[in-house]
Amino acid sequence: MKKYIFAAILFIAFGISCAMSATFGDLNSAKKKYPDIFIPKNVVEMKYQGTQCYVFNGMAEQYFSGELAETDAELHREAEMDAKCNLYSFLSKGNSHIVISVSGMHSVFTYKEGKFYHAVFVVPKENVSIKTKTTPAQPQVLVSPQPIDHGTAQSSGKTTLSVPLTANEKKDISGTNNITIVIIDTAQSASGKLENTSPDQSVSIDERLKKYTKKLQNNPADIYLMIRIANLYKRTGNTNKANQFYYRAIEQSLDDKNGNKVIAMHVMLQAAQFEEECGNYPKALKYYRLFIKCNNLKKWGMNTTVNEVNAKISKLLLR
Structure with a gap:
């Protein structure tokens, strides 16, 4: 009997562990159960499939139509870049000397709302490297985006094309x-x-x-x-x-x-x-x-x- 009780306890503990380790499920269920991961620009630290992860999102807007219309693949890439900028802003906390690199990032949800394309991404926390900038960032590194909403950008006056x-x-x-x-x-x-x-x-x-x-x-x-x-x-x-x-x-x-x-x-x-x-x-x-x-x-x-x-x-x- 004790063996059965012990096995039952282990089974319950495993079930609780799985519940605490998100798998999200379908989109509608996830929106109800994990609303925070869908808030624009929000970054959430949580367990996903047993691993501590950052869950974050990005968005792209469909600007054009007809033969010049952006494809879903192009919108997805724009949303991914937007998500990376959001993750950088969250982790750097405004420090422009911070360099952040990621690996193993992948999308768990993609969906459209009108002309907006949304994507939610997950990256294991252990795959995120945060360092102080000492050398020029490599191409694969998330480079600090300059503020775009507060009127601070200035023209460099350079002509390149x-x-x-x-x-x-x-x-x-x-x-x-x-x-x-x-x-x-x-x-x-x-x-x-x-x-x-x-x-x-x-x-x-x-x-x-x-x-x-x-x-x-x-x-x-x-x-x-x-x-x-x-x-x-x-x-x-x-x-x-x-x-x-x-x-x-x-x-x-x-x-x-x-x-x-x-x-x-x-x-x-x-x-x-x-x-x-x-x-x-x-x-x-x-x-x-x-x-x-x-x-x-x-x-x-x-x-x-x-x-x-x-x-x-x-x-x-x-x-």
């Missing part, structure tokens, strides 16, 4: 041979009239923002004004507003079938580099990939730029 113009485009852009992806110094109004928008030191950025915003209200499809406004917000460090206007410019350029597609390509690259500078790597990846998806890049003589963008994508995917 450019879009060569066709003969017709050169006529439209004041005779320049290349459009840098950091600054457009010439804007074009909806009427087609070229307008000098070089910074006037006597006019404050706020005054220029009011001026261009008012013009945009009268010409809501003017891509050049959107770019100018985005660049001004970028200079002030207001990353959220800059992001909004870069996205509007991209969306408008894609919607306009008769629009200047080379300028559209330029905006994508400018937005991608800006997001990368801000540490918003998932969105940078989205814009670089969008650029590559465009069919006429070789026709427009952009082979070199395509190679540079592919290198950027490869570097981001190693994060």
Whole structure:
């Protein structure tokens, strides 16, 4: 009898141990039983299948449709990058000198809610290395993302990519041979009239923002004004507003079938580099990939730029 009692105790203890060691089950059950792991940006330390783990989540937004739409695989990669940034923020506690590397990370849930793609990831705690930064981070290391929601990002002023113009485009852009992806110094109004928008030191950025915003209200499809406004917000460090206007410019350029597609390509690259500078790597990846998806890049003589963008994508995917 004692043997049976002892066996029963062991069985109950094993059952309790299994209950304490999460396996999550299906998505609906997990949302009810473990709601904390689905809270955006939340990181939970818990036992998963008998191992102490970090459970965290990431999200990606479906921006585009049709032939340029992001695939589920692309959205998953963006969500994974977002999740890594969330894990870094949680573990580093704001210390930019901390370097964190992970291995054995995998997703336990993926699901869509409207245009948002969500993924929940698990990584064993013993597979997470936290060190003080002494040497440049290797590609596989989670690099500290710069804040993207508090207006702190500043432009480096560096130009690393450019879009060569066709003969017709050169006529439209004041005779320049290349459009840098950091600054457009010439804007074009909806009427087609070229307008000098070089910074006037006597006019404050706020005054220029009011001026261009008012013009945009009268010409809501003017891509050049959107770019100018985005660049001004970028200079002030207001990353959220800059992001909004870069996205509007991209969306408008894609919607306009008769629009200047080379300028559209330029905006994508400018937005991608800006997001990368801000540490918003998932969105940078989205814009670089969008650029590559465009069919006429070789026709427009952009082979070199395509190679540079592919290198950027490869570097981001190693994060």
